[in-house]
Amino acid sequence: MAIVAQSSKYGQISRTLLAWIVGLLFFFPIFWLVLTSFKTDADAVKPEFLFFFTPTLENYTNMTENYNYWRFATNSVITSVFATIFALAVGIPCAYSMAFNPTRATKDVLMWMLSTKMLPAAAVLYPMTFLTKSLGLFDTHFMVIVVLCLINLPIVIWMLFTYFKEIPKEIIEAGQMDGVNTWGEIKEILIPLAWGGIASTALLCFIFCWNEAYWTVRLTTTDAATLSKLIEGNRAPEGLFFGRLSAVSAAAVGPIIVLGWFCQKQLVQGLSFGAVK
């Protein structure tokens, strides 16, 4: 053991210092966003008020009249929550089926699902616009929910699959011997057992839905527009509204970053499809 711990005290300190610098450097833009959000629009662009200024909450209190923030936020919540629920409702039975009753095609099906994720969304942009408009679904919550659900479904299934695979097959078989039917296997055994995995899958799916910025931007105008659309629509203020733009941006990403902190460990296992543990 002594061999490993041989690094000098000096090395230890400089390593700690460097690690902290890197961490702070990566966090700095977010810090800067939050800091700017407490400045008035006028102060935000003045070099003399870089770090020292009179903080104000007006950017946050005026968020509704400036940007109609809550309307977009509500849309984000509704679409992300329902898309996540639907993705789980379709994904859990599918992942259960693949993990415990694999056929020879299962591997190929999983790979194919992943490959649909690689399909560039832009390639089907117009057909989707065309279809949604002709079905009268353009700019509706329903459409956004369906699309968000479908684009995240492959990742949801993959993540659930890797979590389910860790449950010993014998436990499911014990359930079969004990007299549960297929629905019982899922309800009585699988879901309680994989609860942690399902929760972190849901959390990640929610985050991806919340941050999605292609379909939510292209398939909505106002009624079902999410926060991505709001920020995208106010992208180029040319220094005019740094303060208020920062506030609304911080309000858009803040909750998600905090959620993200809670699921960072599961993120690794899920996003690497269980290949890195």
Next chain:
Amino acid sequence: MGRIVLEHVTKSFGNTQVIPPLDLTIEDGEFAVFVGPSGCGKSTLLRLIAGLEDTTSGKVVIDDQDMTEISPSKRGLAMVFQSYALYPHMTVRKNIAFPMRMAGMSEEEQNKRIETAAASLNLTDYLDRKPGQLSGGQRQRVAIGRAIVRDPSAFLFDEPLSNLDAALRVGMRLEITEMHERMQTTMIYVTHDQVEAMTMANKIVVLQAGVIEQVGSPLELYHKPRNKFVAGFIGSPKMNLIEGAEAKKHNAETIGIRPEHVVVSNTDGLWKGTVGVAEHLGSDTFVHVHGIEGCDPMTVRAAGDATFKHGEDIYLTPDETQIHKFDAAGLRIE
């Protein structure tokens, strides 16, 4: 209650047939042990009986009823898994209650059976714990409890002791055997350990590559192994198989002699060899002897306090009545 018959059962995974057509009858109340090296199909056979695997062809008949198409829970069998397969999110009580709850049994009856099972398995104090808080032996008991409360027509055990340490294994072995004596219910037990097979079974089924090599009582298998494979597999240490000139003298291709059927001497005997390693177990000494033609090394049993040194000369005399003879195909010659 509990007569299990397999009729021409086969099982294939893809194009590989793991169980060629196989017939087997297990009588009511028997303790049958499937034994064989790993990969011999013994677990698959058990799972076919349980219904966890579908048969490729053939019939599984339980108590004169064709169960081939019936789902596992409706076959009236209970199974104890190698990893115990307890539900980690439920307490011991809920684990044991689970099959009864699934069967829609009344709460009252459930509790009555749980109490009885827990008492007989020494689990009463642990009923409100989760499986994660139990030791390996206790988990094993919970798994057995979960099987008992169903009052099955037969118990299936899939290598239930292989995850336990050696001391615990001996204890559990006794408990399961005693349970069988008490309940007189059919039990089918899969193991790769021939000691477990010998000590527990009324009927041993030796399997190799999906084929039944021999079925019989432990002593039948010990005294009259049908072929070289069974001869080598049953008994510990293994039977010495001798080929060549010595076998020819007995008009056989191969002869076999168990270590305990050889008389060991420092001075004279039929065969002369040199001592390799002597393993002292206290009660016995197993000596590995080099230099015997047709069988190197040959293992023999000597008295517990025998002293043999490496490189010493040693003389061996087999008990002629205990020599097993096998032909070129490896089959027993009477």
Next chain:
Amino acid sequence: MSNRTLPRLLQSPAVFLLLIWMLVPLSMTLYFSFIRYVLNSLRKPEWTTPALSNWRGFGNYEFVLKSKDFLFAIQNSLLIVCSILFLTVILGVLIAVLINKSFPGQGIVRVLLISPFFVMPAVNAVLWINMILDPVLGLQGIAVGGINDMVDGLRAAPGIGWFFSLWPELTPISFRATQTSAYAVIIMVTWQWTPFAVLIFMTSLQSEDQQQKEAAILDGASTWSQFRFLTLPHLGRPIAIVVMIQAIFHLSLYAEIEIVSRGNGNKNLPYLIGEFANNNIGAASATGIFAVILANIVAIFLLRMVGKTLME
């Protein structure tokens, strides 16, 4: 017969949905790519409704191939994706090795580091292009201005002023020009995805065989050889996974390009399709088919590389 039939069927709803999601729009794209189809045309009003009579064969494809934007968009797509992959992997490995061993505050540094990954792409772009990289009002402009002022002041200082008068006046870089805006996109996406790489590599490093390392130390391996011959090979698989997952996300990069580059000529394939789709649906669809082909080439390559390890 099988009592496993129902459980096996449970995967079909998901498969069915994804199949529809993939096939219906894609076949429409394929169809549109072979006809003349525009949204507004005063000259040829019949082209504004999709119909087989407007068949154009490979005309749209020729049109797209000949447009100078197309080649540029492909080059730019590859430049952006490859740069991001390269930077995130290198930075990811270095940072992961740096923060892997425990030090005071490791947990906090970890949380700080991972945060960028959860930032909404639209916010990411707005934040970087306006508040950080803007040549006048952003931090970059302010910093450059500050340095210039300081150097200016030092020029007047006695004794050492001659030294600073040799220094040139710094000019801030505008990240809104065609080429530099691609760099801006690379910077902001690298910032967002390096944490992801770090997290994956760190997790993998924790599963590194410590006894193997101790054996190597006893064998006299230096820190560098340990890293080169033990750690790097150990990271092979996570690197492949990081590359694959990022490729999935970055090939369809859109929000950042849209926000940073609108109107300045910088584009990648998704953006070019969006541009075409404002009017020329035929061309947009043909470009879409090219994007699908490109994605498939990458996908086949990556899935071959990573697919096997995923399935173990």
